[in-house]
Amino acid sequence: MADSSPQSVRQTVESLYTSQSRRVLATLIRVLGDFDLAEEALSDAFAAALAQWPREGVPANPRAWLVSAGRFKAIDALRRRARFDASLTSLAERLDTESAPREAVAVEDDQLRLIFTCCHPSLSPEAQIAMTLREVCGLTTEQIAAAFLTSPPTIAQRIVRAKAKIREANIPYEVPEREHLGERLASVLRVTYLVFNEGYSASSGDHVTRADLSGEAIRLQRLLVDLLPESEAVGLLALMLLQESRREARSTPDGDLILLEDQDRSRWRRDLIDEGAALVERALATRRVGPYTLQAAIAAVHAQATTPDKTDWAQIVGLYDLLGQVEPSPIVALNRAVAVAMRDGPAAGLTLIDELLADGKLAEYHLAHAARADLCRRLGRTDQARASYQRALDLTQQEPERRFLARRLRELG
Amino acid sequence: MKYMLLIYSDEKGWTDAERERCYAESTQLTQELHERGQFVAASPLHPVATATSVRVRHGNPMVTDGPFAETHEQLGGYFIVEARDLNEAIAIATRVPAARKGTVEVRPVMQIPGLPQTS
Numbered sequence: 115m116a117d118s119s120p121q122s123v124r125q126t127v128e129s130l131y132t133s134q135s136r137r138v139l140a141t142l143i144r145v146l147g148d149f150d151l152a153e154e155a156l157s158d159a160f161a162a163a164l165a166q167w168p169r170e171g172v173p174a175n176p177r178a179w180l181v182s183a184g185r186f187k188a189i190d191a192l193r194r195r196a197r198f199d200a201s202l203t204s205l206a207e208r209l210d211t212e213s214a215p216r217e218a219v220a221v222e223d224d225q226l227r228l229i230f231t232c233c234h235p236s237l238s239p240e241a242q243i244a245m246t247l248r249e250v251c252g253l254t255t256e257q258i259a260a261a262f263l264t265s266p267p268t269i270a271q272r273i274v275r276a277k278a279k280i281r282e283a284n285i286p287y288e289v290p291e292r293e294h295l296g297e298r299l300a301s302v303l304r305v306t307y308l309v310f311n312e313g314y315s316a317s318s319g320d321h322v323t324r325a326d327l328s329g330e331a332i333r334l335q336r337l338l339v340d341l342l343p344e345s346e347a348v349g350l351l352a353l354m355l356l357q358e359s360r361r362e363a364r365s366t367p368d369g370d371l372i373l374l375e376d377q378d379r380s381r382w383r384r385d386l387i388d389e390g391a392a393l394v395e396r397a398l399a400t401r402r403v404g405p406y407t408l409q410a411a412i413a414a415v416h417a418q419a420t421t422p423d424k425t426d427w428a429q430i431v432g433l434y435d436l437l438g439q440v441e442p443s444p445i446v447a448l449n450r451a452v453a454v455a456m457r458d459g460p461a462a463g464l465t466l467i468d469e470l471l472a473d474g475k476l477a478e479y480h481l482a483h484a485a486r487a488d489l490c491r492r493l494g495r496t497d498q499a500r501a502s503y504q505r506a507l508d509l510t511q512q513e514p515e516r517r518f519l520a521r522r523l524r525e526l527g
Numbered sequence: 528m529k530y531m532l533l534i535y536s537d538e539k540g541w542t543d544a545e546r547e548r549c550y551a552e553s554t555q556l557t558q559e560l561h562e563r564g565q566f567v568a569a570s571p572l573h574p575v576a577t578a579t580s581v582r583v584r585h586g587n588p589m590v591t592d593g594p595f596a597e598t599h600e601q602l603g604g605y606f607i608v609e610a611r612d613l614n615e616a617i618a619i620a621t622r623v624p625a626a627r628k629g630t631v632e633v634r635p636v637m638q639i640p641g642l643p644q645t646s
């Protein structure tokens with residue numbers, strides 16, 4: 115880089131901060147063995163870059179430079195503090211005498227180590243989310259608090275406690291061994307999907323902030339797929355993209371819900387649908403098909419129908435059958451019943467839903483009653499439809515859902 | 528680093544045969560841990576009906592029976608193991624036979640100065 119004016123160096127450092135700071139942090143946590151020390155070292159390293167690069171030029175490998183600078187700054191800081199706390203002397207000595215970290219030591223894995231540590235199942239789900247957004251994505255505690263409708267001190271405390279647990283219980287900074295990878299990856303995917311859904315179900319709070327949260331989840335999931343292309347990681351990315359493709363079409367400007375069959379499909383984002391569908395193919399090709407991949411496959415079938423009546427319901431029923439085998443749940447059974455109603459007619463679906471409601475597990479679930487009401491309506495059984503819409507309305511607190519159900523009730527006359 | 532594995536289960540939920548098998552399998556596990564240098568201590572505990580609670584308030588000892596709270600699961604035994612990190616301790620906990628029936632709580636053991644060295 116020939117131009118080393120302070121202005122241009124500042125721009126370089128700023129863009130490096132955006133693109134590399136989380137990777138540098140991930141490596142510093144491994145090298146220094148401590149989150150707080152690594153975070154201090156990270157900001158010291160970037161400050162050093164701003165001070166030195168205008169004189170010395172931008173180094174050939176800025177990331178390695180930043181890691182190395184951060185490591186030296188941390189050793190200096192420990193030495194200074196060791197005057198007051200003798201126990202830090204040995205740590206500073208150890209860090210100093212250890213050979214400088216070789217770049218070859220799978221530095222790419224550092225980001226994975228960070229992700230798996232932040233999503234360790236011995237941390238509470240709330241702590242996993244806060245740690246992931248703070249440490250892996252680099253969001254501030256204020257941003258996280260705004261997105262989760264809570265206060266910055268609450269989030270800050272969650273992060274402090276999680277770091278204390280990582281240190282005191284000695285949660286290792288490592289990618290799990292193959293034997294445990296499946297269950298541990300499931301824990302990571304749960305976190306990224308929770309973050310996505312928090313941004314996607316815009317039932318409360320500021321819409322813009324929450325859409326950003328979905329974008330953050332997608333970025334994180336893309337990173338995960340790059341680092342660890344396991345089939346369910348690919349499947350979840352596909353699912354997120356396919357859901358995201360419908361964001362603009364699924365509610366009115368006032369925030370009222372628009373059902374899939376009533377959405378303006380020209381407003382679905384083709385680029386996301388194409389990418390999502392290609393990822394579904396890739397995940398299916400591994401032949402280790404999990405629940406995220408199957409949900410994404412169902413979303414892809416919907417997305418590829420240009421009009422609602424072109425939907426391949428037979429394929430959707432088949433996918434729900436598989437999903438019910440992989441991960442049996444009453445909700446999957448309910449969705450399957452709705453798909454059967456579309457394939458074989460409302461009476462067939464109603465029989466299945468009544469069986470599910472009689473079973474009791476869905477008795478308090480408003481969407482089960484809403485689905486029943488819809489099938490009764492289509493069969494002309496207005497009284498039953500009215501009773502079921504009313505039951506659904508009694509069971510939900512979400513305002514957009516309540517408005518939707520109330521509208522349906524009015525339309526019955 | 529040392530971890531304590533605290534075993535909680537419904538102590539009335541065990542048949543004699545299950546209990547005997549659990550002791551045998553747990554003993555086997557302690558032998559394996561010992562061979563790998565990871566064993567510190569382990570024992571089952573007699574039921575909570577045999578427990579005595581001791582408190583000292585204002586310098587006066589108060590001795591009463593049993594635990595205070597009605598809970599579904601009681602502390603029924605423990606392991607203390609040497610493990611590299613939490614993941615290794617969790618891996619040992621998943622091999623504790625009582626984990627299949629109850630819950631094993633994994634707690635890092637705090638190191639404080641001045642304790643006698645027993646091992």
